[in-house]
Amino acid sequence: MRIVGDGAPTRITIWTDVAETADGLVTEAPGERKVVLLLSQNGYSAAGEGSGGVESWSLEPGRLEFVLDRPMAVTRMLRLPPTGKERAYRVILDLDTISPARYTVAARRDVKKLAKLETEMAAARAEATKQLAGGKWPAGRSPGGARKHVVVIDAGHGGRDPGAMALTGGKEKEITLKAALALRDVLEKGGKYDVRLTRESDIYVEHEDRVTLARNWGADLFISLHADAAGSASVSGASVYTISARGETRIDREATKNDWKIAIEDGTPERLNGLLEDLVKRETKTRSAEFAEFLLPQLEKAGPVLRNTHRNAGFYVLLAPDVPAVLLELGFLTNEADAKRLQSDKGRKAAVEAIAEAIDTYFEAQDLRLAAN
Structure with missing residues (x-):
């Protein structure tokens, strides 16, 4: 976020990794004026000092607030998609100083709109949690029965696509299938x-x-297994990929192309559908990253890992809008030690047990979260 200007006008630019749709609304309480922006996708907290009529700002899950040191109006608001070298989404608010009387009129108007939006977003978040907790009847569960988490394992490559060739002989498609x-x-x-x-x-x-x-299949987790290759034989170690910001821009297009519709419960108000779908996609991305973070320490126990091991990419298998997914590179087939490890029973056993341990930890954390809610 960046704040520039002197109050006549002041511009606030906010960079986000997903599109935001909420308006900037003004509120007024005794001795306090604020511009409030509801963020459907945010789950973080932060705070800082402002400038140009903005005294300070604070970020909480779902809400970004700017405390004003004078009455100001939101004169323009822009929402810009990624373009060229600018890979992030942007929200731009232009503020300008107005009279106290005009500010009071605007705040009275906006407080009703803000309350309505907060109610709608709370309902959408609750529904998104329900969707991801298993609002449908996927494989492994029947009405009245206990639901097993559905884990889908994708062995990379196969058939006409051999993948990378191992320095020690063998093909990636064979190694990923055995794993x-x-x-x-x-x-x-x-x-x-x-x-x-x-x-x-x-x-x-x-x-x-x-x-x-x-x-x-109603997957709760998707894991695509691969083995990497590099130009240098000295490069070794496992790495984990989750969806990148650039990859996210492809999700809606591929979802439409392949009819990957996010299941929305019948009776949900039409005005909430878009917001609910955005929340599901955001939660999917968050859970993918959470699993990656659980996986990394387990992989370190099983063998070497790359520096900056958790990476982002736009791999096609990560594009499901509602299935947490990771692509796991088990090691480098161009490295002799890695290739031998991945082709040995002992090395393969260590790797899959590490993945299984991470899966257990991930779902235990998810189940505890749902129980708390």
Whole structure:
């Protein structure tokens, strides 16, 4: 965020990783004037000093407030998509000094609109939580029965697509399939999950079909397994990818193309549908990142990891709007030690047990959160 100007006018620019739609509304209380912006996607807290008529600002989950040191009006508000080198979304508010009387009139008008928006957003958040908690009946659950979390494991490449070639001999498609089958066996042995594989043999599955399968199965988590390659044989270690800001710009287009509709409960007011869909997508991104953070310390126990191990990318298999997903590079096949580790029973066992441990930790945290709500 940046605040520039002297009050006549002042411009506030806010950079976000997803599109925001709320208006900037003014409020008034004894001795206090504010501009309030409701953020449907934010889950963070921060605060700071202002300038140009803005005394200070504070950010809380769902709400950004600017405390004014004089009466000011929002004279213009722009919402800009990513363009060119600017990869973030932007919200721009132009403020200008007005008379106290005009400010009071504007605040009386905006307070009603603000209350209505807060009520609608609270309802949408509750519905989004319900959707992601299992509002539909996916595989592994039946009415009246306990629901198992659905974990979809995607073995990268396959069939006509061999993937990277291992320095020690062998192909990525073979290594990822063996790892996927081993991970399935470990998870099924525990009995806590309904485990599905996008492929169980040496066949090629189109990227969009992998995502579609996961959604049709009601996946609670999607893990795509790969093995990396580099120009230098010295590069080694595992890494985890979640969706990038640039990748997010493709989600709506691919969702429309492949009919990946976010299930909205019948009877939901039409005006809430767009907001609810945005909240589900945001929550999906957040949960993907949470799983990645649970996965990293487990991977470190199983073998080397890259520096800056949690990375962002626009890989197609990460584009589901409502399924938390990660792409896991198990190591570098161009590194002899990594290739040997991934092709050995011992190395593969260590890797899949690390992933399984992270899955357990992730769902335990999710279940505790839902119980608290």
